[in-house]
Amino acid sequence: MDRRFFLRGSALIGCSAAAHPFLSSVTLAGADGGHPLGDQRLIVIILRGAMDGLDVVQPVGDPMFARYRPGLSVQPGAADLDGFFALNARLGALMPLWQAGELAFAHAVSTPYRDKRSHFDGQDLLEAGTGMDVPLGAVRDGWLNRLLQVVPGLQAETAYAVGSEAMPLLAGSAPMRSWTPDTALEMSLQNRLLLEAIYHDDPLFQGASSEAMDLAAGQTDGMAAAPAKGNDPARLAEIDALVDFAASRLREDTRIAAFSQNGWDTHRGQVAGIGRSLTRLERTILRLKEQLGPVWRTTTVLAMTEFGRTARENGTNGTDHGTGGVMLMAGGAVRGGKVYGRWPGLAEADLYDQRDLMPTGDVRAYAAWAMAGAYGLDQSVLETAVFPGLDLGDNPKFML
Amino acid sequence: MPANLATMAFRFGNGLPSPEGAATDVASMLALLAGPDQITARHKGAGFASVLPMLAKVEETRLAQRQDPSQKPRYIAMLETSDAAAIAGAQVTVARALDNPDGFRERLIRFWADHFSVSARNRREYLLPGTLIEDAIRPHLTGGFADMLQAVTLHPAMLVFLDQVQSVGPASTLGKRRDRGLNENLAREVMELHTLGVEAAYGQQDVRQLAELLTGLALDWSKGFVFDPRRAEPGAETVLGVSYGTDGLEPITQVLSDLAMRPETAGHIARKLVVHFVSDSPDPALVANVRAAYLNTGGDLMAVYSALLEHPAAWVDDAQKARQPYDFIVSSLRALGVTGDALLGAGKRPFRRFVISPLEAMGQSLRGPGGPDGWPEDVADWINPAGLAARINWAMDVPARLIPDLPDPTALAARALGPLASDRLLWAVTRAESVREGVGLVLASAEFNRR
Numbered sequence: 052m053d054r055r056f057f058l059r060g061s062a063l064i065g066c067s068a069a070a071h072p073f074l075s076s077v078t079l080a081g082a083d084g085g086h087p088l089g090d091q092r093l094i095v096i097i098l099r100g101a102m103d104g105l106d107v108v109q110p111v112g113d114p115m116f117a118r119y120r121p122g123l124s125v126q127p128g129a130a131d132l133d134g135f136f137a138l139n140a141r142l143g144a145l146m147p148l149w150q151a152g153e154l155a156f157a158h159a160v161s162t163p164y165r166d167k168r169s170h171f172d173g174q175d176l177l178e179a180g181t182g183m184d185v186p187l188g189a190v191r192d193g194w195l196n197r198l199l200q201v202v203p204g205l206q207a208e209t210a211y212a213v214g215s216e217a218m219p220l221l222a223g224s225a226p227m228r229s230w231t232p233d234t235a236l237e238m239s240l241q242n243r244l245l246l247e248a249i250y251h252d253d254p255l256f257q258g259a260s261s262e263a264m265d266l267a268a269g270q271t272d273g274m275a276a277a278p279a280k281g282n283d284p285a286r287l288a289e290i291d292a293l294v295d296f297a298a299s300r301l302r303e304d305t306r307i308a309a310f311s312q313n314g315w316d317t318h319r320g321q322v323a324g325i326g327r328s329l330t331r332l333e334r335t336i337l338r339l340k341e342q343l344g345p346v347w348r349t350t351t352v353l354a355m356t357e358f359g360r361t362a363r364e365n366g367t368n369g370t371d372h373g374t375g376g377v378m379l380m381a382g383g384a385v386r387g388g389k390v391y392g393r394w395p396g397l398a399e400a401d402l403y404d405q406r407d408l409m410p411t412g413d414v415r416a417y418a419a420w421a422m423a424g425a426y427g428l429d430q431s432v433l434e435t436a437v438f439p440g441l442d443l444g445d446n447p448k449f450m451l
Numbered sequence: 452m453p454a455n456l457a458t459m460a461f462r463f464g465n466g467l468p469s470p471e472g473a474a475t476d477v478a479s480m481l482a483l484l485a486g487p488d489q490i491t492a493r494h495k496g497a498g499f500a501s502v503l504p505m506l507a508k509v510e511e512t513r514l515a516q517r518q519d520p521s522q523k524p525r526y527i528a529m530l531e532t533s534d535a536a537a538i539a540g541a542q543v544t545v546a547r548a549l550d551n552p553d554g555f556r557e558r559l560i561r562f563w564a565d566h567f568s569v570s571a572r573n574r575r576e577y578l579l580p581g582t583l584i585e586d587a588i589r590p591h592l593t594g595g596f597a598d599m600l601q602a603v604t605l606h607p608a609m610l611v612f613l614d615q616v617q618s619v620g621p622a623s624t625l626g627k628r629r630d631r632g633l634n635e636n637l638a639r640e641v642m643e644l645h646t647l648g649v650e651a652a653y654g655q656q657d658v659r660q661l662a663e664l665l666t667g668l669a670l671d672w673s674k675g676f677v678f679d680p681r682r683a684e685p686g687a688e689t690v691l692g693v694s695y696g697t698d699g700l701e702p703i704t705q706v707l708s709d710l711a712m713r714p715e716t717a718g719h720i721a722r723k724l725v726v727h728f729v730s731d732s733p734d735p736a737l738v739a740n741v742r743a744a745y746l747n748t749g750g751d752l753m754a755v756y757s758a759l760l761e762h763p764a765a766w767v768d769d770a771q772k773a774r775q776p777y778d779f780i781v782s783s784l785r786a787l788g789v790t791g792d793a794l795l796g797a798g799k800r801p802f803r804r805f806v807i808s809p810l811e812a813m814g815q816s817l818r819g820p821g822g823p824d825g826w827p828e829d830v831a832d833w834i835n836p837a838g839l840a841a842r843i844n845w846a847m848d849v850p851a852r853l854i855p856d857l858p859d860p861t862a863l864a865a866r867a868l869g870p871l872a873s874d875r876l877l878w879a880v881t882r883a884e885s886v887r888e889g890v891g892l893v894l895a896s897a898e899f900n901r902r
Contacts, residue, residue: 100884171859171886216887217851231852238847242888245879246843246895252875253897255830259839266840267847313884 087204088306090349091384091425094297094339095195095308095418097220098332098356099174100241100315103370104377105362105408106325108156108390111137115397119363123370126322136390141329144337145381152387153340153347155449157378157417159392161358161410168372170316173357178220180415180438192223194415195309197437198422199225208304213297216311227307230296238264239314240324290334298342301350315356319367336381348383351421351450355379355414361406362397375408378417384425384451391417391447415441417449424450452869458768461871461902462728463760464554466774466782468866472552477760483553484593485753490551491589494543494791499582499607499675502536507672509533509575530574537577538799538807541817544581545806546791548781556592559756561777562727563588565826566720567603567645569612570819576611580819583608596720596750597711601704604641607670613637613823620666620684633684638662640823646710648719657690664688664695664706717745724759726828730771737764770871770901773830776813778902779842780806783894786867787850787858805849812841834900842900847891860889871898 106123110116112135117124128140132149136158148154163183164176172187179185180194192200199205200223207226212218215231243264250256297308312335314328332354340347359376375395381387395401395409403409419433419441434441452467456475460467463480474480512529516522548557564584571577587606591599603609610616618634619626626632638661643649667683670676678700687696693709695702710716721742725733737759744758745751759765774782784794794802807817814833820826827833851857860880864872876896883889893899 169881170884171881171889174885215848215851216885217855217857222856239884239888241882241884242847242891245883245888245892249873249876249879249892249896252873253901255834256839256897256900259834259836262836263839263843266836267843311885313888316882316884 086304086306087202088209088426091306092301092343092346092350093307093421093425094301094350094352095220096332096335096352096354097174097178097218097309097311098315098354099216099311099313100170100239100356101173101358101360101372102315102328102356102376103317103321103325103360104158104375105359106321106370107139107142107329108132108158108377109137109139110135110394110397113394113397115362119397121364122368123321123364133390135394139325139329141326142333144333148336148340148381149388153381153383153385155380155385155387155389155391157380157391157412157414157447157449159375159395159408159410160378160412160414160417161375162414164358165374166404168358168374170357175219177355177357177414178218180418182440184440193218193220194418194437195220195307196223196225196227198428199223199227199307201428201432201436202426206304208300210307210309211297211300211305212309213293214310216313218309218311221309238267240320240327241314241316287331287334290331291338294335294338295342298339301343302346317360317369318365318371319369321364321369324369332379350382351384351425352381353378353418353421355418359408362402362408363406373407374403375410378414380417380421380449386449386451389449391449413441413444416443417447419443420446421450455766455768457869457871458766460554461770462772463558465548465557465778466785466867467869468786470550470552470554473554480555480760481753481757484556484756488556488589488592490547490553493550494546494795496543496585497536497540497578497582498585502578502582503672503675505529505533505536506575506578510672513575533578534574535799537581538802540578540581541807542795542799542802544584545781545784546794549785549789549794550791558728559592560584560588562724563592563599565727565820566723567609568820568823568825569608570821572612577818579608579611582606593753595711596716596745596752596755597708599752600645600711601707603645604637604707605668605676607676609637610668610670610676613640615665615668616670618662618666619682620663622686623666623684624681626682626684633659633662633666635659635662638665641707641710644824646719647713647715651713651715651719653691660688661690661706664690664703667700668703711750714746717742717750720755721745724755728759729765731829734764737762770898771830772828772902773833774900774902775826775833776810776815776838776842779813779900780810780845782867782899783846783850784853786863786894787854789853801853805853809841809845809849813845814838814841843891843895846894847888850890850894851887857886857890860886860893863890864893867893868898873898
């Protein structure tokens with residue numbers, strides 16, 4: 052158990068019950084002796100950096116796709132999903148889940164965020180779950196915490212934020228817990244490139260930085276630790292630590308878990324960059340299924356990102372910040388084997404701003420329908436308390 | 452914010468944002484420094500007298516378990532008590548640096564603590580370095596250098612670290628009876644490091660004579676510092692051509708005072724100050740200005756600091772120096788809004804994990820530099836692959852573990868760097884994939900780590 056130690060204000064966000072690690076599991080029981088949230092588990096993964104949905108679930112049936120992406124679209128090994136979309140080869144190990152109906156996607160989705168294409172603002176909006184009618188930063192709690200707020204009788208153990216990244220998604224007045232593993236941090240490719248950029252004009256820092264970044268990626272808490280294993284470039288051991296902890300809680304009284312994965316900001320060298328991140332995502336889902344055991348049957352995993360990327364590849368074998376993207380749904384509670392959403396087409400007139408995949412669905416609506424399906428939450432509660440101002444629209448019926 | 456305010460905060464203080472009540476120009480910096488040392492009332496430290504009973508108990512149980520191994524648990528328990536007190540002392544030191552509006556005072560204390568370096572060589576000594584600062588450096592920070600030199604040289608922490616407690620005049624009562632002799636360590640470092648400097652014209656004979664003169668300085672585990680006439684070498688000693696005749700403490704304080712007034716000492720101190728605060732290859736005119744102030748006033752430290760701050764060469768904003776690791780962590784905590792009270796209230800475990808251990812990884816253990824010559828000044832000694840890796844790692848990892856809501860990285864860059872933030876850095880922080888990494892970029896940047 053890790054806590055945030057030096058508090059600036061009086062409010063200790065998200066850790067109010069951390070001082071009571073021995074809360075009895077009996078106190079978690081609902082009125083009928085069961086958990087107030089029943090058996091269903093919800094795991095939300097925030098993919099930070101803007102995942103390129105068009106590269107993950109590739110619209111190979113759209114003739115414009117190959118023309119926009121001469122360098123990226125020719126990568127071999129993509130697995131056919133439904134005759135129109137194909138799954139990036141680096142998620143290939145998820146195909147058995149697809150065939151078993153435990154994996155689905157929603158394409159051409161986004162938050163209401165538009166135009167500025169800033170990672171931080173985009174992530175703020177994604178996690179606050181608000182629309183553009185509310186000023187950015189005005190809402191201090193996350194939509195997953197607001198879900199906890201509307202269910203009476205929950206204890207802190209119900210929800211965990213896992214990992215070293217702050218999770219505004221779960222921050223708020225409802226008690227929850229957080230846990231940070233003592234494993235080394237991953238040095239993402241993007242972070243490395245940015246460090247190289249900021250040291251560029253200082254010969255002393257520039258000279259020390261290359262070796263320093265290799266060393267930093269192998270350290271824990273500023274202490275020298277075992278160096279990263281050479282055959283584990285995607286740092287899967289770190290994933291395993293996070294997933295194993297989350298699964299150990301979810302097999303008990305925890306119903307909700309949230310964590311982050313970085314490494315999606317693929318402005319250049321996208322084939323390698325997104326490949327490594329997809330390997331990590333693939334491992335996360337396979338490991339969750341394995342570690343959750345029988346609980347996988349009542350689990351929904353949602354993986355979402357702040358926005359998509361440009362339809363066209365850029366001049367450095369990558370893509371730039373865009374709008375519409377892809378959301379991933381997995382788990383035994385999901386009606387899988389289908390790509391949900393309305394495909395807008397890739398013709399230039401169909402793009403947003405003549406550059407990005409046009410969003411035709413709201414990620415918040417999918418999250419809301421997942422909560423409605425898992426916990427039986429009322430549509431009006433979802434549209435007012437959890438996602439104020441959201442119109443849920445028609446039920447896409449991706450929950451069993 | 453004018454660029455020179457940022458230079459003031461980086462070069463002569465603990466960084467931005469400037470605390471409430473901080474100086475805004477050289478005159479107010481000097482006025483704050485000339486005033487009372489107020490932060491010691493808010494965050495209280497421990498001098499030697501207050502930790503002496505604990506140290507005595509450590510020594511007592513150490514000797515007891517050597518006679519009787521079954522006493523070992525008592526000794527270990529005492530060591531743990533003393534460890535905890537040492538960590539509490541280090542927390543107070545950092546808390547003062549976080550909260551003191553007079554940042555220049557805290558930086559000067561670091562400078563003098565380094566000039567008069569003492570390190571803990573073993574676990575029994577963890578408490579000692581902090582007591583030297585509390586008793587001998589803080590109270591004399593703005594007085595005469597001779598007074599500080601005297602207080603330091605007679606302090607138990609120095610007497611232990613430089614072996615003076617072992618030194619016995621060969622012809623003294625104790626020396627003749629027990630066949631014990633002289634140890635030159637303290638005498639040599641007083642001349643080489645603390646006053647004249649290694650290039651001054653003194654010889655081995657001067658070292659030997661000073662070592663004989665210093666005999667009698669001793670430590671009593673029930674009283675602290677004592678002058679023990681049974682160890683003192685009888686007769687007169689001649690140091691740098693001056694004969695110090697009478698017995699007792701008086702000739703010792705006299706030789707220290709004379710060493711403090713030497714022109715070589717003025718030049719040595721002037722150069723060290725300028726190298727530490729301004730540049731590894733200092734402007735000779737700036738050094739000359741500080742040296743002249745020292746000589747004109749007989750080592751009045753306020754005059755010396757004024758001469759440093761009032762010279763334009765002290766304000767050239769070329770940021771040639773690197774923040775040392777301790778300053779990096781203090782400045783980072785300040786930039787993140789961590790207060791002294793929050794740090795003290797968080798307890799010892801996070802302090803160990805997020806301050807003490809990272810400092811060791813960055814190459815600057817809180818136990819001291821090891822040798823009496825202090826920490827290196829050259830930027831290349833700090834900004835190397837291992838040192839920079841530890842800073843990057845701290846910047847990327849620790850802030851999110853310390854505070855519940857990380858600041859927006861662009862806002863942090865404005866707060867912690869002001870006009871010093873480069874366009875390249877401001878460009879980069881908005882492209883970080885997460886707030887955590889954006890915050891890390893600001894704190895790992897060259898402009899944050901230089902001063």
